[in-house]
Amino acid sequence: MATASPDPLTTEFVGRRWPLLWLALRTGGLTVLTFGLYRFWMKTRLRRWYWSAIRPGGHPLEYVGDPFEKLLGFLIAVVFLAFYIGIVNLVLMFASFALFHGNVAAYALSFVGVMPLWFYARYRARRYVLARTRWRGLRFGLEPGAWGYAGRAMMHWLLTVFSLGLLLPRMTFALEKYRTDRTFFGTERFEQGGRWTMLYRAMRPLFVAAILLLVSITVFMTTNDPLPTILLGGLGGLLFVYGIVHYRVESLRLLTQEKRLSGVRLSLVASPMRVFWIMSIGYVLAVLSILLPGGILGYLVIALQFANEAPQASGIGLLRSLPHWVLITLSAMLYFSVFLIWSAVTHVFITLPTLRHYAQRLQVLHPQALSGIHQRPRDAAEQAEGFAEALDVGASL
Amino acid sequence: MQIRVGSGPPRFETAGHFLSGTHAQVDPVHVTVTEDNTALTWVDAQGETHLWPFPIIREVPDQSGRDILVLRNHYDSVQRLILPNRDIIPRLPNHAQVAPLANRGRLIAWAFAAVASVALIIGVLVPRMADQLALFIPPKGERALGETTLGQIRSALDDTGLAPIAICNQAAGQKALGLLTDTLTYHVDLPFELSVVVLDHPMVNAFALPGGYVVLFDGLINAAQTPQELAAVMAHEIGHVVSRDPTRHALRSAGSIGVLGLLFGDFAGGAAVLFLTERLINASYSQAAEERADIFAHELMRLAKIPPLALADMFRRLEQDDGGTPGILAHLSSHPQVRDRIRAAEQTQQVQPDFPVLDAQSWRALQQICAP
Numbered sequence: 001m002a003t004a005s006p007d008p009l010t011t012e013f014v015g016r017r018w019p020l021l022w023l024a025l026r027t028g029g030l031t032v033l034t035f036g037l038y039r040f041w042m043k044t045r046l047r048r049w050y051w052s053a054i055r056p057g058g059h060p061l062e063y064v065g066d067p068f069e070k071l072l073g074f075l076i077a078v079v080f081l082a083f084y085i086g087i088v089n090l091v092l093m094f095a096s097f098a099l100f101h102g103n104v105a106a107y108a109l110s111f112v113g114v115m116p117l118w119f120y121a122r123y124r125a126r127r128y129v130l131a132r133t134r135w136r137g138l139r140f141g142l143e144p145g146a147w148g149y150a151g152r153a154m155m156h157w158l159l160t161v162f163s164l165g166l167l168l169p170r171m172t173f174a175l176e177k178y179r180t181d182r183t184f185f186g187t188e189r190f191e192q193g194g195r196w197t198m199l200y201r202a203m204r205p206l207f208v209a210a211i212l213l214l215v216s217i218t219v220f221m222t223t224n225d226p227l228p229t230i231l232l233g234g235l236g237g238l239l240f241v242y243g244i245v246h247y248r249v250e251s252l253r254l255l256t257q258e259k260r261l262s263g264v265r266l267s268l269v270a271s272p273m274r275v276f277w278i279m280s281i282g283y284v285l286a287v288l289s290i291l292l293p294g295g296i297l298g299y300l301v302i303a304l305q306f307a308n309e310a311p312q313a314s315g316i317g318l319l320r321s322l323p324h325w326v327l328i329t330l331s332a333m334l335y336f337s338v339f340l341i342w343s344a345v346t347h348v349f350i351t352l353p354t355l356r357h358y359a360q361r362l363q364v365l366h367p368q369a370l371s372g373i374h375q376r377p378r379d380a381a382e383q384a385e386g387f388a389e390a391l392d393v394g395a396s397l
Numbered sequence: 398m399q400i401r402v403g404s405g406p407p408r409f410e411t412a413g414h415f416l417s418g419t420h421a422q423v424d425p426v427h428v429t430v431t432e433d434n435t436a437l438t439w440v441d442a443q444g445e446t447h448l449w450p451f452p453i454i455r456e457v458p459d460q461s462g463r464d465i466l467v468l469r470n471h472y473d474s475v476q477r478l479i480l481p482n483r484d485i486i487p488r489l490p491n492h493a494q495v496a497p498l499a500n501r502g503r504l505i506a507w508a509f510a511a512v513a514s515v516a517l518i519i520g521v522l523v524p525r526m527a528d529q530l531a532l533f534i535p536p537k538g539e540r541a542l543g544e545t546t547l548g549q550i551r552s553a554l555d556d557t558g559l560a561p562i563a564i565c566n567q568a569a570g571q572k573a574l575g576l577l578t579d580t581l582t583y584h585v586d587l588p589f590e591l592s593v594v595v596l597d598h599p600m601v602n603a604f605a606l607p608g609g610y611v612v613l614f615d616g617l618i619n620a621a622q623t624p625q626e627l628a629a630v631m632a633h634e635i636g637h638v639v640s641r642d643p644t645r646h647a648l649r650s651a652g653s654i655g656v657l658g659l660l661f662g663d664f665a666g667g668a669a670v671l672f673l674t675e676r677l678i679n680a681s682y683s684q685a686a687e688e689r690a691d692i693f694a695h696e697l698m699r700l701a702k703i704p705p706l707a708l709a710d711m712f713r714r715l716e717q718d719d720g721g722t723p724g725i726l727a728h729l730s731s732h733p734q735v736r737d738r739i740r741a742a743e744q745t746q747q748v749q750p751d752f753p754v755l756d757a758q759s760w761r762a763l764q765q766i767c768a769p
């Protein structure tokens with residue numbers, strides 16, 4: 001009997017904008033009302049929603065993270081980090097002013113000092129999220145190795161900076177390989193294939209942008225004519241921003257098609273232009289949506305300043321006659337509503353469409369190999385993503 | 398075989414999918430309700446019969462696709478039953494129940510540990526270290542710290558978003574200010590050179606910064622009725638400078654800012670920064686530090702032949718002008734003990750002035766120091 005390879009599994013995305021907007025607003029409102037405490041629930045619920053929207057082969061992913069374990073992980077992280085950040089910042093500020101008579105050194109050192117922690121936190125967060133993600137009833141998982149990751153990440157960052165970005169693909173590849181080779185689906189281990197040099201093609205727009213910027217500087221140096229400089233420089237700058245998005249999407253695509261899970265392969269034909277478009281439109285909409293509350297907030301803050309004035313200063317009419325605490329409360333409410341609207345709009349117009357684009361372009365090839373995979377034991381991942389939460393490590397998801 | 402008569406609940410049967418949680422296969426199953434209408438049952442691909450009584454069935458929440466219903470079983474964390482519609486929901490009494498909180502004790506213990514560690518660090522460790530380190534910071538570094546902080550405050554107070562608020566330097570006013578400063582400090586040996594700066598802002602406030610900076614707001618100069626009253630406030634601020642209160646305070650904030658940001662996350666991060674800027678301006682030193690600065694001010698004024706009573710007059714004036722608006726006087730009168738401080742200034746040994754501390758013309762010039 002001929003074993004024809006079955007068709008690849010395509011991925012459906014079933015999430016709609018309105019339910020997400022409602023969920024983001026509701027959970028965001030609760031976060032504001034609880035002084036940030038509900039954010040652990042907010043994150044859990046949004047993830048449950050997003051995960052369930054992605055259905056490779058028709059079966060949804062499931063996120064089984066628990067808000068309480070997130071809160072616990074956060075508390076554990078605070079115990080350690082409060083000490084580190086409080087004391088280290090103080091000593092750095094002292095040393096910086098005592099030795100260098102300025103605070104630039106303190107900020108730089110404090111940044112470098114937090115960087116290893118930052119990478120550590122990112123790896124821990126990934127481990128936690130994978131341990132709480134299931135598909136077809138099986139858990140994903142990531143082996144421990146956060147400090148090893150942080151060490152490698154620091155080394156690669158140094159190399160990238162010193163090579164003026166030329167070794168960026170080497171870093172991207174090495175770190176992705178480190179993570180992928182420790183990732184499991186059930187009992188089966190992922191493997192990252194390919195070479196780091198294959199990522200150079202993802203950098204093409206960045207190279208062109210760099211050349212444009214260099215040319216614009218050279219033109220200015222030689223002719224002193226600002227017009228071509230502004231045109232070339234503006235074009236170069238825009239292309240550079242696109243180049244960053246292009247690099248991220250394209251390197252993800254290249255890396256994904258080189259991942260193996262026993263016999264299973266993946267394919268992700270994501271379009272960098274499409275992602276760039278989604279992000280541009282999304283941020284424009286987000287900025288527009290906070291203009292009104294942001295404008296009122298700015299006005300109130302000015303009013304607050306004037307409320308402090310001696311009587312002879314000109315007042316802002318009616319606002320001056322309001323009690324001070326009313327203005328403060330109003331400003332606080334507006335500040336938080338700006339936060340809320342921003343978060344909801346970016347979820348609906350950036351995270352959702354981006355995720356939908358990725359999901360719809362994702363295919364699972366040779367899925368018959370999945371049948372040999374069995375369940376893996378539960379990873380307690382006790383600190384959850386506490387460090388990432390406390391350090392505010394990127395990742396809105 | 399049993400034959401049902403009458404109006405029993407309608408038969409329920411549907412195709413569904415069962416995830417056993419042991420392997421990656423998805424079993425298509427035929428799901429029915431038991432005869433007695435108390436449980437869901439089906440046979441999986443291995444031929445094993447499953448029976449989930451209604452009360453232990455929970456719905457997996459926050460699902461985005463409304464075309465399916467994902468069910469789990471209270472006693473098993475991995476098995477899932479996926480049904481193509483929500484018809485069964487009315488029969489599941491506990492479908493919306495959330496999982497109980499496991500490990501409540503641990504959570505509470507760590508919550509206490511977190512609060513205690515933050516309190517310990519912000520309340521004890523950082524202040525102690527700041528107090529110690531403030532003694533070791535070299536004058537040049539301290540000066541730089543003061544300059545940086547002054548820059549931050551000038552930017553923070555700006556409403557227009559264009560430029561930091563201006564330092565007033567109208568020449569005649571500057572001269573009068575120098576005269577007043579010299580008169581005050583003539584008889585004492587200060588550890589630093591003093592820089593008295595007037596900011597063009599209507600706030601009735603004054604504060605000291607590291608490295609010998611005394612900052613007066615234009616609003617304060619206008620609120621003072623006599624040069625003696627202004628001198629009194631300056632003497633108090635010089636007291637803070639001498640005991641290095643601002644240096645300690647700046648180092649403390651450096652330690653505390655990061656910790657507070659850590660606690661509140663990104664949603665209130667901006668609010669935390671605003672709050673700390675406010676605290677920098679309305680620097681609230683300890684009651685002991687304020688008393689020390691007052692006592693120093695009395696002494697300084699006596700040496701300069703200015704009656705310390707002027708400090709009491711200034712406090713009282715600030716209290717009246719205040720009119721119940723909080724924040725107007727900042728640290729000069731923010732504590733409830735301001736009455737005690739008025740009394741202290743009244744009861745300390747007074748002196749008779751030999752001559753006015755500034756002549757009328759210089760005083761007018763000083764009041765016009767921010768005039769364009």
Ligand SMILES: [Zn+2]
Pocket residue numbers: 633637682687690728729
């Ligand atoms: Zn004081």
